[in-house]
Amino acid sequence: FYKWSTRNLNYWKIRKIPHIKPAPVVGNYWELLLGKVNVAEKYREFYHQMKDVKYFGILIGTYPALLIKDPGLIMRILVKDFRYFYDRGFHVSDSDVLGTNLFFLRNPKWKLLRNKTVSVFSSAKLKSSFDILDKCSDDLIDYLNENAHKKEWPTRQLMGDAMTDIVCKAICGLEIHSIKNPSREHVAMQNMAFASSFRGFARNTINFFSPYLAKKVHIFPRILHTYFDDLTWKTIEMRKEKNIRRSDLLQLLLEVYEQEQMLPAENRVLSRELFVSNIFIMILAGYETSTTTSSLTLHELAHHPDIQDKVRKEIKQVTRESGGKITYDSLKKMKFLDQVLSETLRIYPLANMIFRECMEEYNIPGTDHVIEKGVFVQLPTLALHTDPALWKDPETYNPDRFSEENSASIIPGSYSPFGDGPRICIGKRIH
Numbered sequence: 475f476y477k478w479s480t481r482n483l484n485y486w487k488i489r490k491i492p493h494i495k496p497a498p499v500v501g502n503y504w505e506l507l508l509g510k511v512n513v514a515e516k517y518r519e520f521y522h523q524m525k526d527v528k529y530f531g532i533l534i535g536t537y538p539a540l541l542i543k544d545p546g547l548i549m550r551i552l553v554k555d556f557r558y559f560y561d562r563g564f565h566v567s568d569s570d571v572l573g574t575n576l577f578f579l580r581n582p583k584w585k586l587l588r589n590k591t592v593s594v595f596s597s598a599k600l601k602s603s604f605d606i607l608d609k610c611s612d613d614l615i616d617y618l619n620e621n622a623h624k625k626e627w628p629t630r631q632l633m634g635d636a637m638t639d640i641v642c643k644a645i646c647g648l649e650i651h652s653i654k655n656p657s658r659e660h661v662a663m664q665n666m667a668f669a670s671s672f673r674g675f676a677r678n679t680i681n682f683f684s685p686y687l688a689k690k691v692h693i694f695p696r697i698l699h700t701y702f703d704d705l706t707w708k709t710i711e712m713r714k715e716k717n718i719r720r721s722d723l724l725q726l727l728l729e730v731y732e733q734e735q736m737l738p739a740e741n742r743v744l745s746r747e748l749f750v751s752n753i754f755i756m757i758l759a760g761y762e763t764s765t766t767t768s769s770l771t772l773h774e775l776a777h778h779p780d781i782q783d784k785v786r787k788e789i790k791q792v793t794r795e796s797g798g799k800i801t802y803d804s805l806k807k808m809k810f811l812d813q814v815l816s817e818t819l820r821i822y823p824l825a826n827m828i829f830r831e832c833m834e835e836y837n838i839p840g841t842d843h844v845i846e847k848g849v850f851v852q853l854p855t856l857a858l859h860t861d862p863a864l865w866k867d868p869e870t871y872n873p874d875r876f877s878e879e880n881s882a883s884i885i886p887g888s889y890s891p892f893g894d895g896p897r898i899c900i901g902k903r904i905h
């Protein structure tokens with residue numbers, strides 16, 4: 475076991491690539507493995523430990539990973555040379571029903587599925603579903619009116635409930651009414667997917683030693699599969715019974731699924747499992763990201779009353795000019811609001827790391843270093859977003875960085891809260 479687990483101990487040294495000295499068996503991950511430190515903070519520490527290098531190696535347990543610091547190289551990996559880095563490096567078993575979704579899938583299944591789902595996020599589709607979102611905020615407005623006299627609100631819970639209503643309505647037409655429904659069963663199910671658990675810990679630990687064995691452990695608990703399977707197919711049955719058609723993701727995927735049922739089994743992309751898994755990931759991704767971004771923005775605005783006043787003035791003015799209603803087009807005119815959200819995502823990038831796997835030997839341009847097939851490539855977003863060499867006063871919340879005149883000086887590759895290239899977040903346009 476020792477011989478096997480130390481086989482890569484000198485991996486980076488032999489290849490003359492800068493690296494942080496690893497320990498046997500755990501590599502550079504012992505504190506992470508013990509859950510002693512936060513992942514994003516640990517990667518920020520690695521990043522600053524390795525000064526004056528464009529990239530450096532670590533060992534995740536026994537597996538080599540290359541961390542990229544240079545924004546130019548990041549852009550090549552994500553965009554120009556994407557063909558060498560098209561998977562994220564996750565290994566998920568085909569029987570892991572909720573795990574086989576767009577985020578975790580590998581090529582060629584990922585590409586086929588991405589092509590089939592991307593159209594639901596087009597400007598025209600988003601514009602047509604904007605009214606849905608507008609009506610979903612009614613419960614939130616009622617709550618705020620009823621509780622205006624209170625000094626404190628459970629902001630994150632409130633945002634979570636509001637985002638659940640919006641996401642479920644926009645993706646599969648469901649009316650959840652989380653704010654008004656005291657049982658909050660659906661929100662509890664979503665939260666279960668993110669809760670840290672012994673299962674998650676066990677899976678990560680197994681992953682250190684064998685991605686092969688990790689494939690045997692499902693990413694999400696089975697109870698979530700049963701819940702989302704029911705939710706999806708009952709909604710479809712109800713639509714069929716009442717002859718309801720909508721222009722949402724559920725409808726779009728259902729049409730693809732039904733067309734594919736006519737094809738021989740070996741030519742189908744969207745199995746019943748993949749169908750449910752993708753509805754699940756869209757609900758989950760839409761819920762968690764929007765909840766965290768909106769509640770952290772409110773937190774920052776509470777601490778910066780001047781910025782709060784400015785954003786409020788802009789919303790009021792644009793809404794007045796648009797006939798008293800917030801519309802898809804008027805939202806686009808709220809430039810300062812957009813700057814505020816961009817700044818929140820700089821300081822609090824939800825995905826504190828972007829992952830890629832090297833799919834084919836890649837020669838790092840201008841060097842004689844090679845990234846070998848199978849090596850993990852990691853882009854430490856939080857460290858890049860807060861690097862004093864890339865940002866002036868990085869710890870200060872300052873939305874003006876993203877104004878028209880200032881944003882030209884942001885170095886491509888130094889800011890990527892949604893990732894970049896063909897595998898960029900599919901929901902970016904919603905934000």
Ligand code: HEM
Nearest residue numbers: 576577759760763767825891892893894897898899900901
């Ligand atoms: C503030 C909001 C959001 C942030 C910051 C965010 C961030 C990200 C990031 C960093 C990635 C990885 C990109 C890469 O590897 O290059 C990603 C992927 C993804 N996101 Fe988001 N996301 C947000 C909202 C959403 C929403 C609303 C949805 C769906 C309704 C969504 C669905 C997805 C999916 C399906 C993927 C995987 C895409 C693929 O591999 O093709 N996200 N997101």
